[in-house]
Amino acid sequence: MxxxxxxxxxxxxxxxxxxxxxxxxxxxxxxxxxxxxxxxxxxxxxxxxxxxxxxxxxxxxxxxxxxxxxxxxxxxxxxxxxxxxxxxxxxxxxxxxxxxxxxxxxxxxxxxxxKEEDRNSQYNPRSSVDLDKDLVDWRKPLLWQVGHLREKYDEWVHQPVNRPIRLFGNPFLEASSKTSWYWVPVVWLPIVFYLSWYCYTSLAKGTTSLPLTSDVYILIHKYTFPLLFLMGWFLWSFIEYCIHRFVFHMKMPAHNYYLITLHFLLHGQHHKSPFDGSRLVFPPVVASLVVGSFYVMLSSLLPEIVGISIFVGALWGYVAYDMSHYYLHFGSPKRGSYMYSLKAYHIRHHFEHQRAGFGVSSMLWDFPFNTVIPDEKF
Incomplete structure (x- = not known):
């Protein structure tokens, strides 16, 4: 109203x-x-x-x-x-x-x-934002404004609203910054299936080995592929936690306009508008930079097929993460299920505990790093 x-x-x-x-x-x-x-x-x-x-x-x-x-x-x-x-x-x-x-x-x-501009606004008129009193002008692209908030940025970005975010004035850049959820499986699952088949058939040839010393080698059998795949998935869960905690929730220096702007582009926008469905998964172009770097690292450190087998498990973990994240915001899991508890946990991260609860697809790493969201006491 x-x-x-x-x-x-x-x-x-x-x-x-x-x-x-x-x-x-x-x-x-x-x-x-x-x-x-x-x-x-x-x-x-x-x-x-x-x-x-x-x-x-x-x-x-x-x-x-x-x-x-x-x-x-x-x-x-x-x-x-x-x-x-x-x-x-x-x-x-x-x-x-x-x-x-x-x-x-x-x-x-x-x-x-x-005001005429409010009545003709492209945004939902039911909004928790008072356009005339907020610290930014929602009628203009936000990306170039948030850096000027300085010490007020951290509090502002963690007060969620239900409005779509507009980052850029340029229509092409704005469209490029948005992604529908279905593009994640469309782009990445064919790669997961192909590389899984490629790794399994390559290991089946019996020519892949892992050197322990200059004279000792361990033959990598085709039946080890599921284990390597799970290792990659497990590795991704740790990477997911580290990125979310140490990159996405890094405390930005109040005087640095560019770091605040970068933080808002990477993750701040999501905390400001957690139900903007077009900004809940990573655009494939941006994700490919991280995926490509991870592929190069594994394939250079390990024998090619072993490295790719672990990589494809991690890639599957990323797809599961992005799909889980979307579902935690818009899905309706059955009461008492694991996804039900995970959804409640993640929403508490958004609305109450932004410095805890960094696990998204799993709470696993919150326990050893002591960032579990505490139970409520009455």
Whole structure:
């Protein structure tokens, strides 16, 4: 709801009628929220919200089992649609109230208080961003602005909003910075399948060996390929953790415009707008630089087929990571499943614990490096 719009009033009976996937409303005290668009994003699953639709969720927001963060409360405000009127439940009163509100809105438009650019904006008008009070101008490309935030950048970037990010003014560069999720399997899975076949058939020839000393060699049998593949997958999980923790969440020096800009390009944009579906997976061109470097490193350190066998396992790990990451933001895993707990874990990383919970496709490496998101205490 635009700040210049007078709040609508709803009766308890009217709120209670909105209890389906197609229209789901909840109350927070006397404030009414239409959370239909949030159902599939909710880390606890849409069923949890639907069971409480038409009701006050104040107690659930406070917990247990989960106390919602300030970021989560700020996020919820974008779904605010009006106030609960406990004094009058008649439809006639509601109709009169709506007419009164429409009249006030018309007067404000006539006076010029509703800005033309906001009404014609390409963005969703339901936004947790106040365009006139935010530290950046969302009507312009953000990439060249964030570096000027200096010491305010870290706090700003970790206050998530539900708006699409525009990085560049140039249409070609902007289009190149976005990727639909399906391009990851389309580009990389054929390479995974081909290299897996190539490595297995090459090892089957019985000519691949691993030197231990100048005189001692170990023959690498074709049945060792699954083990090498799993080694590569395991290696990727460690690389994933290190990149996420030490590169994507590096503390940027407040005085360095260029490092802040680079951080926003690599990962800050995702934390600012975690549900921008076009920016949840890596563009193949960018990913190919990392993939290519990893391939060169392994093939130069190990016998060719051994190195490629480990590489293809790591490449599969990367595909699984990117697909898992997309699913953790937009999927609805079954309650009690591993992916359900992983989704809740990752969303807590976004909204509460940005300095912990760096595992995405797995929590494995958070344990030895002591970055596990702590359990909540009440």
């Amino acid at each position: 635009s700040p210049s719009t007078s709040p609508r009033f709803f009766t308890e009976r009217e709120v209670a009628r909105h209890c389906t996937k197609e229209s789901c409303w909840v109350l927070l005290g006397t404030r009414v929220y239409d959370v239909t668009a949030f159902l599939r994003m909710h880390p606890g699953g849409e069923a949890l919200i639907l069971r409480r639709s038409g009701k006050d969720v104040s107690q659930e927001m406070e917990g247990p089992p989960h106390r919602h963060s300030e970021n989560a409360r700020r996020w919820m405000e974008q779904y605010y649609i009006g106030e609960l009127d406990r004094d009058s439940g008649s439809d006639e009163a509601q109709s009169l109230r709506e007419k009164r509100t429409a009249g006030k809105m018309a007067e404000k438009m006539t006076e010029g208080k509703v």
